[in-house]
Amino acid sequence: MKKRIVKLADVAKAAKVSQGTASNVFNRPELVRPEVRERVEASARRLAYAGPDPKGRLLRGGKVNAIGIVMADDTAYFFRDPFARMLLSGIAEVCDERGAGVALVSTNRQKDAAWRIQTAVVDGFIVHCLRVGDRLISLARKRHLPVVAIDLDGGNGMSSVVIDDRHGAYLAARHLLDLGHRKIGLLSLEAADPPRPGFVDAERLRSAEYRTERERAAGYSAALAEHGIELDQLPIMESLNERQAGASHARELLAARPETTAIIAMSDVLALAAIDAARARGLRVPQDLSVVGFDDIPDAATADPPLTTIAQPIVEKGRIAARLIFEAGPPRTETLGVKLVERASTARPR
Amino acid sequence: MKKRIVKLADVAKAAKVSQGTASNVFNRPELVRPEVRERVEASARRLAYAGPDPKGRLLRGGKVNAIGIVMADDTAYFFRDPFARMLLSGIAEVCDERGAGVALVSTNRQKDAAWRIQTAVVDGFIVHCLRVGDRLISLARKRHLPVVAIDLDGGNGMSSVVIDDRHGAYLAARHLLDLGHRKIGLLSLEAADPPRPGFVDAERLRSAEYRTERERAAGYSAALAEHGIELDQLPIMESLNERQAGASHARELLAARPETTAIIAMSDVLALAAIDAARARGLRVPQDLSVVGFDDIPDAATADPPLTTIAQPIVEKGRIAARLIFEAGPPRTETLGVKLVERASTARPR
DNA sequence: GCGCATCGTTGAAACGTTTCAAAATTGTCA
């Protein structure tokens, strides 16, 4: 009653050849005499052989030919978030070139996150923005596979790709200050685990768990200092990086600080959310409120108004991360540049 | 000089327990006495054991706990195309619920497409929109894994999820006809492999390789027939489903047939492209040209002008496809409904 | 102290392939 699966050995026996030869028929057909090859193929057909099972091959051979992408959210986030999508496009591009596959490893449910990482059938990991901090990363590294981190501190034997967050933050703040803004609100990404949506103090940013927030805090501070302002004087609102959530937090910020003339958002998604919020309060952008974003996702350019933002090479970041996996040289950290893109969401305060 | 990898057997030996016990320490720790467990864990640490290698487990155990998504394009397409993204969101949602992973299988390069499918380490496949027709599908099916097709004919032992394309097409055409349009152009998706971008005749649609185009041809014809028009009388332009390409084809269509007052696009991406093209010719939508789309992607609602389109439940389609994989019942075909969503891209002709 | 259930541990057998040195076969040339 048990339906046994036909395996290579069965095919070999049926065709009266050794298993080695049968294997060659499927993998290096040119090595086997046409006559024999056909006999084996005929047997395979007759037995409805499914072809060499990758599981077996894998164990013997080693390479899976796929890399795993680990993110902090549910799998659908990979397709929902514009930043994630661009990153993945870059990664995918390089994987295609190399003929490697891509496996999505979500870590939404803390419980099986560890299990997912430990059992993912991949040759390497690219990790991005792991809320849970080092724990999952160290799990990944324990597997003795190449691991590349994006936007996280590398070091300690791990490669990473980051951008010059500090300079980006400096440019964003400087831009608003140069325009004459002094009442500036900060719409921040989550700075640590657990996230703490709502007003937070500057210290949370300065000592954030994530490099990105720490560096940016330094950048903002540097720009503000040039005008004798402390980061601590700004209202800082932490928010989940989703448009809905961001809009509601931005509304809260504007309600609590109606004197605000400009908002620095740590991502374009949050910046667009801030524009939504402004509009909901009847404020015009940029006349009544200036908004500067970060990332330069495609929507930034076509938004209404087009978003002034700090552009970072997201796709390229993905490409580089993937190359670092494949090249498997000594660990190193690649830092990419950013630049200010002035569009129409910022102007002098009235 | 060869750096041998530490394996479970090494750890077991070092801890002076059987391999079976060592295995239990990692997989069912509650079965082994705390004292022994710690001894084993200590050995593992000392030897820098990477943990049970999934490859070994896989061979023994069976389930990979991941499904493969096969699409006709390069991997980046999964993240670029709005339709693909929504589909994937739905699939990902269900996979997350079940604790399964998602592997992206691209088939851009014909050459390794077959290899990719044969060696993908997955428990099942969801295939969407395979240009190359049945060949890759039959490869997937040969692996004796569950396969679910999206927007393709099922049958022959394979499950599939489709929408009522014929009715959707009917609704789109009917809507324009009801508004009074008679000079209608059709912007079509690729109807067969190889694609043939440019003007094509109605027969190519009616006898298309893909179900979608065949069914829609029938739907358009039905609506047109009610006004005594034949599908063959419409200019039909086939295009790649990308905004740039679509826009250039739409421009060509409008240039060749300046009398056109309305365009039926087979996807929202193409519809938006048509609007781009109209604008480039100085035509206002909907005053000078009506455009109706298909799919109702998120951009459709926020486009300028908001797009009249045939809405289909894309995310739900993904969910259902994934469930069909997991439930593994007898093969069946699920047909989902569509409806007309009237927005501002269509109006009476002048 | 003895039988009995319970709990831990062992040892060996799969799981399905690829690889590789060695053996067998075929071909070539004088």
Added chain:
DNA sequence: TGACAATTTTGAAACGTTTCAACGATGCGC
């Protein structure tokens, strides 16, 4: 025809794990 080279085929050894029947301890009630 025989020596030698080139081409095919073989057989067995990995690959690293999990599972499971069977075996030993250990604790319990009497």
